[in-house]
Amino acid sequence: MKKIAIVYSFNSTKSAKVASKIAAIFKNYKVEELNVESCKGEEFLLYDSYILSVPTWFDGELPNYWDELLPALGKLTLKGKKIAIFGLGDQKNYPENFCDAVGILADFFEELGATIIGFTSPEGYTFESSKALKNNILKGLLLDQENQSKLSDERILNWARQLEIELS
Ligand SMILES: Cc1cc2nc3c(=O)[nH]c(=O)nc-3n(C[C@H](O)[C@H](O)[C@H](O)COP(=O)(O)O)c2cc1C
Numbered sequence: 589m590k591k592i593a594i595v596y597s598f599n600s601t602k603s604a605k606v607a608s609k610i611a612a613i614f615k616n617y618k619v620e621e622l623n624v625e626s627c628k629g630e631e632f633l634l635y636d637s638y639i640l641s642v643p644t645w646f647d648g649e650l651p652n653y654w655d656e657l658l659p660a661l662g663k664l665t666l667k668g669k670k671i672a673i674f675g676l677g678d679q680k681n682y683p684e685n686f687c688d689a690v691g692i693l694a695d696f697f698e699e700l701g702a703t704i705i706g707f708t709s710p711e712g713y714t715f716e717s718s719k720a721l722k723n724n725i726l727k728g729l730l731l732d733q734e735n736q737s738k739l740s741d742e743r744i745l746n747w748a749r750q751l752e753i754e755l756s
Contacts, residue, residue: 591618592755593634596641597653598623602733603641603676606744610639610674613748617755625653629660636669637755639706642693643676648685648719650692664700671697672706672751673728679715680735687730691719694727704728705754706747712739 592614596607598621611619622631624641632638645651650658673694677687694704708726713736720726729747731740 589618590616590637590755591620591635592637592639593620593622593631594639594641595622595624595627597625597651599625600641600643600651603643606674606676606731606733606740607639607641609741609744610748613745614752616752624657627657629657629664632661632664632666632669638669638671639751640671640673640693640697641675642673642689644682644685644687644689647682648688650689654689654693658696661696661700666697667701669702670705670755671702672747672754673697673704674706674731674747675720675728676731676733678734679713679732683714683716686713686715686718686720686732687726688719690726690728690730691721694720706751708743708747708750712736 594607594611673690675687675690679686706728710726
């Protein structure tokens, strides 16, 4: 059975719940959960596919645990790796930086040669700007548990189905 690593902070509140939901959906893959807070750079060489979880904090920034890990990844070549990113954010209170961290990670991993998958439509969200939005496409799955939690389960399910196709 093919393996995917889902990388998230085991100490995060809402993101950890969403990550477990996503991990449980995949039927044809073995999903292994990695804690980003104790991740070593080389762990990004062990799997072919990754799902990364990144909430946005500090007005458009990565949370500390991602910020601290990125320098350890800086020299890796991730050509051939497929990476999907989901991020929690709050479009009402942070409309100018909604889920920026998804865009920051997407740019970072693209720079290392990885292929970003799991793009989604911005329809259904209301925000002014986001680093996750490029050419009217979101570079991952954006979830707003503060204002649109009722939409999340369907968004997660659709995204997981999309990833199964993009990974095959
Ligand atoms: C101090 C603070 C800053 C935040 N900054 C942003 C932001 O810039 N953009 C955004 O979309 N959400 C922002 N948020 C919302 C969080 O991303 C959101 O609450 C998310 O669900 C947190 O997920 P976590 O509990 O897994 O860390 C911020 C929240 C707080 C408390």
